[in-house]
Amino acid sequence: MDVTKLRCCEFSCLILLCVLPATSKASWMWLGIASLGTVNQPNDLDLPASSSSNPVLPRPTSPGESVCSLVPGLATEQRAVCERRPEAIPVIGAGARLGIAECQRQFREERWNCTIHDQEQNAFGKVLKTGSRETAFVYAITSAGVVHAVTKTCSLGNLTDCSCDDSRNGLVNSEGWQWGGCSDNLDYGITVGRQFVDAAEVRKGEEEEGKANRVRSAMNLHNNEVGRQALRQFMSRQCRCHGVSGSCTIKSCWNTMPDFLAVGDYLKNRYLQSIEILNRPTKRRLRRKDRGMRKVPIAQDEMVHLERSPNYCVRDASRGIMGTTGRECNRTSAAADSCDLLCCGRGYNTQEVRIVERCDCKFIWCCEVKCRVCETITDLYTCK
Ligand SMILES: *[C@@H]1O[C@H](CO)[C@@H](O)[C@H](O)[C@H]1NC(C)=O
Ligand SMILES: *[C@@H]1O[C@H](CO)[C@@H](O)[C@H](O)[C@H]1NC(C)=O
Ligand SMILES: *[C@@H]1O[C@H](CO)[C@@H](O)[C@H](O)[C@H]1NC(C)=O
Numbered sequence: 022m023d024v025t026k027l028r029c030c031e032f033s034c035l036i037l038l039c040v041l042p043a044t045s046k047a048s049w050m051w052l053g054i055a056s057l058g059t060v061n062q063p064n065d066l067d068l069p070a071s072s073s074s075n076p077v078l079p080r081p082t083s084p085g086e087s088v089c090s091l092v093p094g095l096a097t098e099q100r101a102v103c104e105r106r107p108e109a110i111p112v113i114g115a116g117a118r119l120g121i122a123e124c125q126r127q128f129r130e131e132r133w134n135c136t137i138h139d140q141e142q143n144a145f146g147k148v149l150k151t152g153s154r155e156t157a158f159v160y161a162i163t164s165a166g167v168v169h170a171v172t173k174t175c176s177l178g179n180l181t182d183c184s185c186d187d188s189r190n191g192l193v194n195s196e197g198w199q200w201g202g203c204s205d206n207l208d209y210g211i212t213v214g215r216q217f218v219d220a221a222e223v224r225k226g227e228e229e230e231g232k233a234n235r236v237r238s239a240m241n242l243h244n245n246e247v248g249r250q251a252l253r254q255f256m257s258r259q260c261r262c263h264g265v266s267g268s269c270t271i272k273s274c275w276n277t278m279p280d281f282l283a284v285g286d287y288l289k290n291r292y293l294q295s296i297e298i299l300n301r302p303t304k305r306r307l308r309r310k311d312r313g314m315r316k317v318p319i320a321q322d323e324m325v326h327l328e329r330s331p332n333y334c335v336r337d338a339s340r341g342i343m344g345t346t347g348r349e350c351n352r353t354s355a356a357a358d359s360c361d362l363l364c365c366g367r368g369y370n371t372q373e374v375r376i377v378e379r380c381d382c383k384f385i386w387c388c389e390v391k392c393r394v395c396e397t398i399t400d401l402y403t404c405k
Contacts, residue, residue, distance in 0.1 A: 048094045048143035049221055050163055052110065053117025094143070098220035102213075108181060112174045113167050113217060117144070120166030120248075123285040124159060130358035132333035132365070135159075136343050147341030152237050152327030154295040157244045161288050161324060164218050165248035169281055172210030172252075176203050183209045186276070194274070198260060201273030207256060211249050218245050236300055239307055240325055247324050251287050254322070255279030288324075295324040334365035348404045364404035372401045 089095065089103035092110065103110055121144065124135040133155050138146035149156050175183035185203035192200050222238040222245075259277050264270035296319060297310040307319050319325060331337070336344030350360035350369055360369045380395035 048149075049096075049099060049113070049218065050117050050121075050144045050159075051094055052092070052114035053121045053163065053166075054137060054139060054144045055114060096220050096223060098223055099217055102217045102220065106180075106182070106213075109171065109213060109217075112170050112180065113213075115174075116167035116170030117163050118166070119170055119281055120159075120163035123166070123281055124162050126282075127158075127162075127285050127289045130356060130363070132345050132357070132363060133330075133342075134348075138341070145341075147339070149341075151331055151340065152240055152300075153330040154292055154324065154326040155330060157240065157295055157324045157326045158288060158292040160241050160244040161248035161251070161291070162285065163248070164214060164245040165251050165284050165288065166281070167218055168207070168210040168214040168249050168252050169278060169284070171213045172205050172207055172278055175206045175209055198272040198274050200275065202259075202261065202275035204276040205256070205278045207252060207276075207278065211253070214245075214249055236298070236307070237327060240298065240327055243307060243319070243325050247291060247322060248284075248288065250321055251284050251291075252278060255283055255287065291322065291324040295326050297329075298325045298327055300327050334367075345404045350402050350404055352400075352402050360402055360404070367405045369402045369404050372403065373398055374401045 088107055088110070089100045092100075092103065095103060121135070121137060125137075128135040133148070136146065136148075137144055143149060145159055149159060171180070171183075174180050176185050178184055183206055186206040186208070187204065189200040189204070190202075194200065219242055222241050256276050256278060258274050260272050260274040262269035262272050298319070299308045299310050301308070307325055309315055309317065309319065331340055331342060333342055334345055336342060336346065345363055345365060346367075348363055350363040351358045352360050352369075357363065376397045376399060378395055378397075379392035382390055382392040384390055
């Protein structure tokens, strides 16, 4: 049995039971909240632990049945990628999870806080139906997450058909140093990301919903690419010195991917400057809505959206909006988490909470730590 088959088999064996809500509105992002067992998940990625309430990937019931046909919401081409590289599926799931976690970090203080809906198969719920700038951010960050996870896993040697990019190793750069070590193979990650993530739009645009959604598909594809290119922009070089006691007579360098937090900060900034585009449903080409700027082409690093953001203040289940009632706000902050802004002028409730913690700890030789128990009372503010 070759290695690919072996990995594939391990993968299927670890998949647990099926608890899936039946809907046709699934998307691959669902992989980010599904439990995938313990398979091949890069553990140096800072991922939130999946909770036991999360949906779980189904297990094939007959020997001939493939895992890929059981993952809900995969487009035809995505299923083909899955068949070719089943081992990549958990990595793609880890990438989606990385994107989701970063989205929640970036939006933790805002009215829309990147809420995840465990029970819906696209993870973000109905909010993604609106072509808003929040939707644009979700596509960019999850797309970037996939490239990041795939590339990192390649570098760790945990995918069979990729590894570090050592194509230049041994070559001497014009600055005098030598390529060496493990360069992150970003091109491979981007290729897999494009193949898999973008394939979701082919289905939507061409088959399922016909021409009406072309511009929305084009928006998603553009934002997916914004996410991928963000990684390229932040690639950096690391070097190590060799030679007599670190004299640096020989220096070898390799390219390394950015920390995902930097990608999140960058994409959040792109989000704030996202460009509204014209909604001309039958056209694929993106054009600015702003008349004065029509002639300026949309750059590859500009995020785009089709619709104004909905009002995230008030709960609206039909649009997947949770509202901000019950959210914790900060009375002294002037930012988005201030009670004024977060509660949308409705006011807030004040609650006294007692916090009991260990304090004044002393180290007593040897080997004991003694602490007092301190009690503090603070106010907790939540939106009405
Ligand atoms: C990578 O694979 C090795 C075995 O080939 C395994 O021990 C290790 O845990 C894997 N690492 C990750 C991050 O999945
Ligand atoms: C987002 O806000 C909702 C309430 O609107 C809350 O239940 C949820 O825990 C928040 N999520 C995060 C990740 O902060
Ligand atoms: C509230 O905001 C202020 C000012 O930004 C900050 O110093 C403080 O730590 C925040 N309080 C909480 C509980 O987050």
